[in-house]
């Protein structure tokens with residue numbers, strides 16, 4: 001009973017130790033480059049020491065040192081009379097052997113020899129006291145994990161000490177009075193100083209010898225040549241890195257790959273090869289395995305080339321039961337006649353347990369550790385509100401005076417009313433007293449709405465730039481996260497930060513991402529909206545929560561003000577609604593002026609901006625900025641000295657119509673069809689009174705699927721269209737198909753987009769614009785998302801009939817014209833086939849001047865008065881919501897399906 005429990009006790013106490021049993025000094029396993037560089041430097045040191053002046057004159061220490069090397073410290077004459085550095089102790093011979101056992105566990109003999117030299121130095125210098133304790137613990141089989149953890153520190157100490165020695169040739173402390181040899185040491189020192197000059201050449205000689213030894217003879221220089229630089233000394237940090245890496249990595253390595261440096265043998269092999277020859281030092285029982293510890297020195301002598309000579313290699317054998325093993329061992333030793341006192345010690349441990357535990361619990365520990373680290377980090381970063389991983393922290397970017405919102409109101413053009421509205425906010429922030437004095441409340445915020453690229457963000461930035469206050473910019477979508485509650489938490493965080501920085505401006509771009517009306521969430525779409533609603537509620541709360549003295553202004557941008565929640569829009573929250581539409585002709589001119597400032601051009605600025613503005617109806621500020629930049633790029637590509645009108649016009653055409661596709665080669669028949677199709681549009685545009693003025697016809701393919709196009713200048717700044725204009729436009733849109741019918745035996749698929757536009761226009765006339773006498777002034781909304789039409793089936797049929805009637809009328813109108821002008825269509829088409837592009841001037845030449853008066857704006861910029869080079873003006877813009885329905889100018893290439 002007692003024996004069992006004692007054994008268990010032993011197992012427990014040794015349990016974590018084995019994998020770490022030989023941690024620090026198995027350096028030889030590590031990249032050989034480090035020892036290889038380390039050793040020459042240390043060897044110099046060692047050589048220098050042995051070649052001190054005293055040595056030349058017969059070093060009194062030499063004999064004792066040699067003796068000391070040979071035998072035990074206790075028996076040998078005293079060691080060299082030098083004090084070890086503070087905290088260092090000299091090792092007994094037994095301890096020294098244990099240390100040597102580790103440090104010489106190098107794979108190659110050469111390195112082993114080098115390591116022994118280092119050991120010589122370590123022996124002279126001593127080792128840190130803790131290392132001695134560890135070695136003793138190792139010898140008693142009591143090495144613990146705690147000991148292993150001390151090793152890096154010990155390694156550090158030794159490395160520093162070795163480095164000091166490298167820097168101070170006579171490193172050994174010889175302070176007078178510290179021991180009896182002080183006088184002798186002093187005299188040695190004096191001698192050393194006196195012979196310093198002789199010493200240097202001698203050292204060089206030694207260095208050369210050293211190089212020879214390391215196979216560097218080839219580097220010897222010819223006589224008189226410059227001496228080779230001394231070999232690089234290993235500095236302390238390198239030794240340190242080397243030793244510490246070895247100390248740290250090896251235990252882990254051996255923990256995870258315990259089997260790599262061991263081999264299983266049978267009991268018979270053990271007996272024959274080791275037991276019978278007396279090579280076994282100890283047996284360690286670990287579970288059903290027994291590790292054999294050999295007497296390495298004896299093994300090395302007996303089997304010099306065997307792996308067993310390596311200190312990190314071990315044999316083991318398996319046993320059925322501990323009792324059977326012990327019995328067998330007893331019998332073997334009895335047979336060998338080993339006296340009881342010299343029997344092989346057997347210890348019991350549970351090797352690999354630490355590794356097993358680590359394997360089993362490692363992933364869990366890692367995960368828990370990671371979570372712990374992340375939460376610590378998160379709380380460190382964001383404070384309470386940010387929560388775990390900082391999810392709840394607002395992602396708003398902050399700009400202040402230094403990090404610069406440099407935009408000023410002068411950079412924002414073409415939106416005077418919006419600017420005036422928003423300028424008031426600047427006054428609120430700058431001089432709140434002016435308003436508060438009269439009892440006025442500072443508005444909380446403004447919603448800037450309008451189509452994309454109209455300058456909403458720019459205006460908000462300008463507000464910040466002018467008011468010189470911090471500006472927090474965040475996009476609505478940044479509040480939305482996978483996790484419920486994160487959005488609300490980010491809103492809280494944003495407003496809390498803003499309050500700390502008041503007076504300031506918060507700008508929430510694309511607020512519709514979170515501010516969508518909550519009632520929309522009903523029906524099919526509820527459920528997933530909880531997070532969005534929570535975020536919206538938080539915004540509502542935060543905006544309510546401001547007190548009037550807190551000067552935090554919230555600006556929000558959206559393209560869809562119609563879908564925003566009413567609660568958001570009520571006074572007291574976003575008090576002001578500022579709608580920014582696409583700029584008018586005047587606005588475009590101003591915006592061009594702003595952007596042209598950055599461009600090198602010699603054109604007359606007034607004419608340039610006017611013409612460009614006329615060419616770009618429907619352009620938003622962002623399109624204008626893009627077109628100007630594109631023009632500069634085109635000019636640069638053409639190596640032009642400055643950007644010219646032609647570059648601007650090409651740029652505008654490119655922005656609208658897409659790239660010219662010169663690589664697309666049409667067959668002659670296809671080309672002919674396209675030419676007649678486009679000529680049909682052109683003739684309609686030329687002869688219909690209310691059609692938009694034509695600028696250019698082309699049969700060069702461009703952009704996506706357009707094989708040819710006719711360009712008009714729609715009256716974008718006219719906000720109303722009458723029935724005549726709509727009918728002429730529809731008739732003109734059908735001109736392509738009608739021309740095909742009149743000139744070819746069959747028609748093509750190229751007019752499908754024209755039909756789409758015509759149908760849409762006619763439908764809108766009937767259902768929204770009250771232009772059908774039959775249906776009267778009613779508005780029929782046909783929401784595609786609704787399952788049921790909001791009108792009766794009979795009404796639907798009446799709508800269909802009216803739409804058909806209107807389109808038929810337009811078709812008839814077009815056909816009548818084109819039949820009357822069949823010859824003209826032919827002329828234009830043939831000229832198109834020859835030239836590919838016809839301008840307005842060409843049409844005047846071919847057809848005579850247009851009989852209807854042109855708009856003044858149009859004739860001012862396109863009547864060739866300023867040397868118009870006939871560069872292509874743009875396509876009309878497409879805006880299905882406005883009365884300025886897009887011109888049906890594109891001849892569409894049939895898709896594969898349509899072809900079939």
Ligand SMILES: Nc1ncnc2c1ncn2[C@@H]1O[C@H](COP(=O)(O)OP(=O)(O)OP(=O)(O)O)[C@@H](O)[C@H]1O
Nearest residue numbers: 411412413452453454455456457458591621622625
């Ligand atoms: N009125 C303007 N004056 C000068 N430049 C403008 C104007 N409007 C737009 N721009 C140019 O267009 C760019 C984009 O504008 P901005 O980002 O403000 O548009 P937005 O209305 O916020 O667009 P979105 O609705 O897509 O967010 C600006 O950086 C600026 O260069």
